[in-house]
Amino acid sequence: MQDSLKSSSYQQLEQKSKYTNMFLRWFLYFILILFASYFIFPLYVMVVTSLKTMEEIRQGTLLSWPSGLNLESWAVAWGGRGYGAGDTFLRPYFWNSIKMVVPAVFFSTFIGAMTGYVLTKWRFKGDQWVFLFLLFGCFIPFQAILLPMARTLGVLGISNSVVGLVLVHTVYGIPFTTLFFRNYYISVPTELVKAARIDGAGFFKIFFKILLPISAPIIVVTVIWQFTQIWNDFLFGSTFSFGEAAPIQVALNNMVLSSTSVKEYNVDMASAIIAGVPTLIVYVLAGKYFIRGLTSGAVKG
Amino acid sequence: MKTLKIEDLSKNFGSTEVLRKINLEIDEGNFLVLLGPSGCGKSTLLNIIAGLETINEGNVFIDDYNVSKVEPKDRNIAMVFQSYALYPSMNVRENMIFGLKQAKTSKEKIEQQLEKVSKFLQVDQLLERKPSQLSGGQRQRVAIGRALVREPRIFLFDEPLSNLDAKLRVEMRREIKKLHQQLKTTVVYVTHDQTEAMSLGTRIAIMNHGVIQQNDTPENIYNKPSNTFVADFIGSPSMNLIKGILKESSGEISFSVSGSNVEIPIKDYEFIDKSNLNNKEVFFGIRPEHIYFKKSNESDFEINLRADLSEYIGHEQIMTFDYANQEILAKFPSTIKIELAKETKLYFDLTQTSLFDAQTEERI
Numbered sequence: 260m261q262d263s264l265k266s267s268s269y270q271q272l273e274q275k276s277k278y279t280n281m282f283l284r285w286f287l288y289f290i291l292i293l294f295a296s297y298f299i300f301p302l303y304v305m306v307v308t309s310l311k312t313m314e315e316i317r318q319g320t321l322l323s324w325p326s327g328l329n330l331e332s333w334a335v336a337w338g339g340r341g342y343g344a345g346d347t348f349l350r351p352y353f354w355n356s357i358k359m360v361v362p363a364v365f366f367s368t369f370i371g372a373m374t375g376y377v378l379t380k381w382r383f384k385g386d387q388w389v390f391l392f393l394l395f396g397c398f399i400p401f402q403a404i405l406l407p408m409a410r411t412l413g414v415l416g417i418s419n420s421v422v423g424l425v426l427v428h429t430v431y432g433i434p435f436t437t438l439f440f441r442n443y444y445i446s447v448p449t450e451l452v453k454a455a456r457i458d459g460a461g462f463f464k465i466f467f468k469i470l471l472p473i474s475a476p477i478i479v480v481t482v483i484w485q486f487t488q489i490w491n492d493f494l495f496g497s498t499f500s501f502g503e504a505a506p507i508q509v510a511l512n513n514m515v516l517s518s519t520s521v522k523e524y525n526v527d528m529a530s531a532i533i534a535g536v537p538t539l540i541v542y543v544l545a546g547k548y549f550i551r552g553l554t555s556g557a558v559k560g
Numbered sequence: 561m562k563t564l565k566i567e568d569l570s571k572n573f574g575s576t577e578v579l580r581k582i583n584l585e586i587d588e589g590n591f592l593v594l595l596g597p598s599g600c601g602k603s604t605l606l607n608i609i610a611g612l613e614t615i616n617e618g619n620v621f622i623d624d625y626n627v628s629k630v631e632p633k634d635r636n637i638a639m640v641f642q643s644y645a646l647y648p649s650m651n652v653r654e655n656m657i658f659g660l661k662q663a664k665t666s667k668e669k670i671e672q673q674l675e676k677v678s679k680f681l682q683v684d685q686l687l688e689r690k691p692s693q694l695s696g697g698q699r700q701r702v703a704i705g706r707a708l709v710r711e712p713r714i715f716l717f718d719e720p721l722s723n724l725d726a727k728l729r730v731e732m733r734r735e736i737k738k739l740h741q742q743l744k745t746t747v748v749y750v751t752h753d754q755t756e757a758m759s760l761g762t763r764i765a766i767m768n769h770g771v772i773q774q775n776d777t778p779e780n781i782y783n784k785p786s787n788t789f790v791a792d793f794i795g796s797p798s799m800n801l802i803k804g805i806l807k808e809s810s811g812e813i814s815f816s817v818s819g820s821n822v823e824i825p826i827k828d829y830e831f832i833d834k835s836n837l838n839n840k841e842v843f844f845g846i847r848p849e850h851i852y853f854k855k856s857n858e859s860d861f862e863i864n865l866r867a868d869l870s871e872y873i874g875h876e877q878i879m880t881f882d883y884a885n886q887e888i889l890a891k892f893p894s895t896i897k898i899e900l901a902k903e904t905k906l907y908f909d910l911t912q913t914s915l916f917d918a919q920t921e922e923r924i
Contacts, residue, residue, distance in 0.1 A: 448643045448645060450641040450642070450643050450645035450718075451645045451647065451648075453607075453610075453612050453639070453641065453645065454639065454641060454645040454647075454706075455647070455658075456612065456631075456632050456633065457610060457611075457612075457632045457633060457637065457638065457639050457659070458633065458658050458659035458662055458706075458710075459633035459659055459662030459663055460658070460662055464662070468647075468658075469647050469649070472648075472649030473648050473649050
């Protein structure tokens with residue numbers, strides 16, 4: 260008697276917990292969808308606006324669907340209208356940015372890897388101080404170095420050039436890249452370096468043959484970080500370059516803000532997307548390594 | 561010619577003295593174990609022999625040639641590390657021949673060496689694997705193989721077994737012993753495990769606080785420890801050190817503990833210095849395994865002690881006795897039944913004792 264009573268009450272409890280679980284699950288999805296739409300909303304507005312004509316923009320609402328696949332504003336943003344003075348378009352500046360970002364990312368990552376290698380595997384007297392000062396570099400606000408850097412570029416004769424921007428971004432990136440690589444290499448056993456020394460490998464051989472081949476995760480992290488930082492930088496670009504040497508973010512600003520005629524929202528939106536696409540591509544391609552690299556070392560593998 | 565000779569070697573890191581006036585010599589084919597508690601400087605000494613650490617004072621000779629300032633790769637040594645230190649991005653083959661390639665050895669010679677060593681260590685089936693795909697024992701073998709292919713004059717081992725589990729450790733220990741018997745190369749081996757040291761070494765150098773306490777054969781280390789540190793460090797449980805006084809009357813020497821009227825005769829003990837023995841404060845050392853429950857030698861000394869504690873550990877038991885308020889540990893087969901809190905008749909094996917000066921803690 261008692262047993263059957265017990266089993267029926269267990270059944271009730273089971274049923275109840277099933278409903279609770281179902282409710283929680285749906286609630287979870289609801290919240291997730293809500294947040295996802297919140298974050299995707301601006302992108303949606305940008306994409307649909309860039310596909311509309313100015314006529315549609317004036318008449319429709321922000322959210323309304325475009326009448327068709329109108330790519331004209333994209334063409335204008337990328338290649339201009341074809342008349343001379345005052346026509347700003349992104350193509351040349353996009354290539355400026357590529358010419359700036361590729362060497363700057365390469366050099367800052369490479370130098371960071373080297374510095375991290377030296378700071379962990381070839382310890383020397385006062386190396387903690389060197390590291391401390393490098394760390395300090397991470398906390399110096401961009402604005403603080405504008406004047407001295409402008410002077411330096413002037414002396415070197417590379418102000419208002421892509422080369423100058425490469426130098427600025429490389430120098431400013433080294434503290435961050437060093438920090439990344441140092442923290443990665445510190446978990447690599449120093450016995451590896453000792454073994455390689457006994458095997459007869461020198462400073463560079465150990466770096467290129469032993470350490471660099473196992474650095475893929477942290478290289479990806481550093482490249483993504485540096486690429487995003489440098490590509491999205493506006494301050495250095497606008498301070499140390501103007502006119503033809505400007506990177507894409509500066510050109511975008513000039514396009515959107517200094518338009519003399521009517522505000523062309525469709526062209527502005529298309530330009531903004533073009534300026535943002537490369538970082539998105541880098542994230543999509545290397546995203547899964549990014550997470551892996553950030554958490555490596557946290558879990559013993 | 562000494563294969564390895566270390567002369568007045570000192571090393572400090574900043575103001576910390578790590579090694580103090582180390583002198584050491586090894587003959588060809590010997591297996592020297594550097595044994596000591598952690599922080600005693602044994603690993604630093606090994607790194608100095610390898611050339612991975614600089615020297616503050618003194619010299620290192622390999623085959624009578626002063627190598628104090630010679631690069632590790634030119635010292636004709638090979639080293640096996642605790643973490644194996646296999647290059648993670650290379651497969652077993654590349655790992656093993658990396659050193660030979662650096663030394664610009666000819667292709668034929670490399671292949672020949674690789675084949676010989678990989679067969680010998682039974683890793684010839686694993687050549688294409690990455691270190692991450694190997695088991696602990698296999699990694700250990702590859703690490704030894706990497707050292708072997710270079711045919712060094714001296715092998716250096718830095719706690720190579722301490723990352724393995726207990727069972728594998730015993731297996732690998734035997735393999736290293738076999739390896740040494742077959743190859744007869746000179747070995748310097750660092751460990752903190754006394755069983756490893758005893759079973760592997762032809763000589764053991766016990767270190768503490770950067771000083772070599774005793775450098776001797778395993779038998780002498782065990783039977784004739786040169787000071788109380790060595791006596792205490794070797795053996796499990798360690799040697800009983802009973803504090804008391806020596807008495808000398810008409811040529812007969814005896815040992816007694818204050819608070820007890822038992823006098824233990826010291827007859828056949830080989831004193832290093834026989835002078836001034838009367839009323840000397842000493843430690844009387846006897847190992848737990850040399851205290852018997854049944855009389856086994858004519859010279860065994862009979863003594864009644866109270867049993868205080870019994871620790872059963874399977875094949876044997878460790879009993880704690882009270883000897884005038886000093887604890888005496890003894891090891892018996894677990895079949896013997898001893899009642900606690902009662903006087904028990906025991907026998908000290910007087911052929912197996914050590915005496916130490918209570919002040920200097922040195923053997924007398």
